[in-house]
Amino acid sequence: MNRFLLPLSIFIVVVVFLGVGLRLNPREIPSPLVGKAAPDFSQPQLYDPAQAFSPADLKGKVWLLNFWASWCSGCRTEHPVLMELAKSGEVPIYGMDYKDQRDEAMTWLKRWGNPYPVVGVDEAGRVGINYGVYGVPETYVIDKQGMIRYKQIGPLDPDTVAKKILPLVKQLESQ
């Protein structure tokens, strides 16, 4: 009996490690920016390029910054969730049109609806790099002091919104 105990325990440890490894998502890389100040930018707005969109305008508000593009299929999946969240009025979602064509972006929003009060345009992807974006959609929760409090990699789903985003927004609002 004792002879089998050691190999068996090693086997169990290996199985546990592999099991945990299988459940991890290698696409989700923890962002070093969470807990740091949201990088500043000043980008032209989608509907009015003469006007600038900057996080400085939103100081004192809790808001979401959503990187999206008309070419991105995950954004299409996420879109109804954003529409629903915008309609609820719980938290404003500002858009950043990432490496996209202006006319295509506007057609996309016309077709599927526009959840954003303001959309900025990041044609060269530089704002994306400053925010550590490596695949759209990505969504940041930014607090009243302009700090990044949460980063969602990939599409938001109703579950994440209800269990993570909204409670966090409420907590940040009350601060």
Place this chain on the structure above:
Amino acid sequence: MTWLMLILLLLSGQAWAGEARPLADDPAAEARLKHLAVELRCLVCQNQTLADSNAPLAEDLRREVREMIAKDMSDKEIIEFLVARYGDFVLYRPPLKATTTLLWVGPFVLLTIGATVLIITLRRRARKVVDVPVTDEEHRRVEQLLAEGEKRS
């Protein structure tokens, strides 16, 4: 006609080459970019370096690194810029710190354990072989068996 086709064929070859191609004119800057890019991971196709990858993000990051080289920033500053945004994950060689100790030391710990177990097992086995003496009784029996075997053959 043949010449025209040949020229077309040669020209189109360039368009087919899907590899990341250098863009800067300055060979020294390009060499530095190459040297840096092999140490950096592409975040989209995670098993490729920034030098190999053709993903749009990798192209943007190479552009960014090129601009930083043009601004005369040191390799350390450039790497810090990327780590601040994407974390240690962009580095192919993760730095040695508290969270990565196991990663760096782990293989050596396992090697030491393996070697110790091997040495102990071998010593124990050697002792077993030496430590069993053959009694006179056994000796006689062996002789007898051998003699019997000889008779039979």
